Every structure is written in structure tokens, then in C-alpha cells.
Amino acid sequence: MERRLLVAANWKMHGQKLQNEMLLQALLAGLVKENAPEIVICPPSIYLAQLQAELKNTMLSLGGQNLFTEEKGAYTGEISAPMLVDFGCRYVIVGHSERRCLFGEDDELVGKKFVAAQKSGLIPILCVGESMEQRYKGLTDEAVSTQVERILKKVGVKAFGSAVVAYEPVWAIGTGITATPEEAQAVHKMIRVAISSHDAAVASKLRIIYGGSVNAFNAWDLIAKSDIDGALVGGASLVADQFISICRSMGGNKNA
Numbered sequence: 001m002e003r004r005l006l007v008a009a010n011w012k013m014h015g016q017k018l019q020n021e022m023l024l025q026a027l028l029a030g031l032v033k034e035n036a037p038e039i040v041i042c043p044p045s046i047y048l049a050q051l052q053a054e055l056k057n058t059m060l061s062l063g064g065q066n067l068f069t070e071e072k073g074a075y076t077g078e079i080s081a082p083m084l085v086d087f088g089c090r091y092v093i094v095g096h097s098e099r100r101c102l103f104g105e106d107d108e109l110v111g112k113k114f115v116a117a118q119k120s121g122l123i124p125i126l127c128v129g130e131s132m133e134q135r136y137k138g139l140t141d142e143a144v145s146t147q148v149e150r151i152l153k154k155v156g157v158k159a160f161g162s163a164v165v166a167y168e169p170v171w172a173i174g175t176g177i178t179a180t181p182e183e184a185q186a187v188h189k190m191i192r193v194a195i196s197s198h199d200a201a202v203a204s205k206l207r208i209i210y211g212g213s214v215n216a217f218n219a220w221d222l223i224a225k226s227d228i229d230g231a232l233v234g235g236a237s238l239v240a241d242q243f244i245s246i247c248r249s250m251g252g253n254k255n256a
């Protein structure tokens with residue numbers, strides 16, 4: 001069983017047309033197809049059209065940072081799964097900790113977004129992760145497995161056959177503090193075992209990527225761990241050299 005490694009760039013609310021173009025040009029000039037991971041760029045949704053045009057016939061694919069649960073209707077300011085598909089998205093991030101913490105998204109809503117994404121053929125990248133306080137109190141496994149189990153209960157284990165899980169400790173996101181490869185591996189393994197208790201085949205195929213201050217220096221050690229199948233990258237995805245270097249460290253497949 002092989003898992004194709006995946007590196008997803010979460011641009012968050014960064015970039016403007018000219019900067020986007022320069023960053024994409026630098027990425028396309030520096031990335032090589034051979035032994036590359038699957039690479040997904042998730043820009044702010046207003047720039048999806050720009051990226052769809054610029055990424056045509058390239059090795060980079062496109063993802064949304066968020067979506068709404070409904071396909072259409074009177075939901076001012078929201079964006080639906082069919083709209084993301086319309087602009088060439090293949091993936092969408094759901095349950096990012098910034099959505100959970102700043103916009104009050106709970107597991108119930110995250111589960112609905114997961115379902116809405118898959119209904120339109122998008123692959124959800126489901127983010128889970130513990131807070132600093134939970135880690136200090138020794139509650140990491142409990143916090144993360146509760147998040148995973150709640151979504152599992154809502155969507156069923158087979159739905160994880162076409163999903164990605166991103167383990168993102170909240171204390172590591174945008175802080176420059178990364179979980180050690182050992183800390184990350186322990187949680188990734190715990191997630192895989194939890195999924196495996198429902199369906200071993202789904203668990204062994206599932207890509208579980210790590211996010212939280214991944215950079216050119218720590219990518220190599222993280223990807224060396226057996227249950228880490230790639231990365232969700234925020235800050236470093238805005239710096240071409242950094243992102244290229246992360247993608248180079250995380251190339252190819254992982255044998256399960």
C-alpha cells in the first residue's frame with residue numbers, strides 16, 4: 001500500500017494579484033515534477049479565478065480554504081462547494097483552527113462542511129489539533145480523538161477513503177514552534193489507529209499530514225516519520241524558496 005505524499009499551501013488572507021503571480025512564477029520555475037508530492041495551493045477565494053488561469057496545465061492543483069454547508073441560497077458572503085468546483089478546486093480545508101477559534105466553528109458545523117465538500121466531489125482536508133492548554137494537561141490524545149470521532153460518527157468511516165486529515169496542534173500554527181517529529185508521529189499514529197478500529201483498509205490508505213510551523217529546515221525530519229504523509233503549510237508557503245524546499249523534502253510516496 002502506498003500513500004502519495006501531499007503538500008498543501010494555506011495562503012490564509014495573504015496575497016494580491018501581482019504578488020500571487022510572482023509567487024506562482026517562482027514556484028513553477030523551481031518545482032520539478034519528478035518525485036514531487038501532490039501540491040495544492042489554497043489561496044483566498046477571491047483569487048481562485050486568477051490561480052485557476054495561471055495553474056492550468058501545471059503540476060499544481062487548487063483548493064479552497066473554507067466553504068459553506070449549503071449549495072446556494074441567501075447566505076451573504078458565503079461560498080459553496082459547487083462554486084469551488086467551478087473554479088477548478090479539487091480540495092478544500094475544513095475545520096482549520098482559525099475557523100474554529102476565530103469564527104466559532106464547532107465539530108457539528110465542520111462535519112456538515114465535510115459532507116458538503118464530498119457531495120460536490122471535493123476532497124476535504126480535515127484539520128484537528130489540541131490547544132496548548134490541552135497539551136500541558138496531557139489531554140492531547142483525548143482532544144484530537146474526540147474531534148476525529150465526532151466527524152467519523154457523522155460521515156462514516158468510508159468517507160475517510162476520499163479525505164485527508166491534517167494534524168495541526170493549535171500552539172504550533174503560525175508560532176514558529178513545531179511539534180517534534182516524535183510528538184507529531186505519536187498523534188498521527190493515534191489517529192490512524194482510531195480510524196483503523198473502524199476500517200483498517202481505509203486507515204492504511206488515509207493521508208495524515210502535519211501542519212504547524214513547517215519550514216525548509218524541519219520538513220525532512222517530519223516526513224521521515226512513518227505516519228506523516230505530507231504537510232499543510234501556512235507562513236512558509238508564501239516564501240517561494242521555503243515552499244520549494246519543503247516540497248523537495250516531501251517528494252514521492254510513502255509505503256504503508
Ligand code: PEP
Binds near residue numbers: 012233
Ligand atoms: C496553517 O495555516 O495551517 C499553518 C500550519 O500555518 P503555519 O505553517 O504558518 O504554522
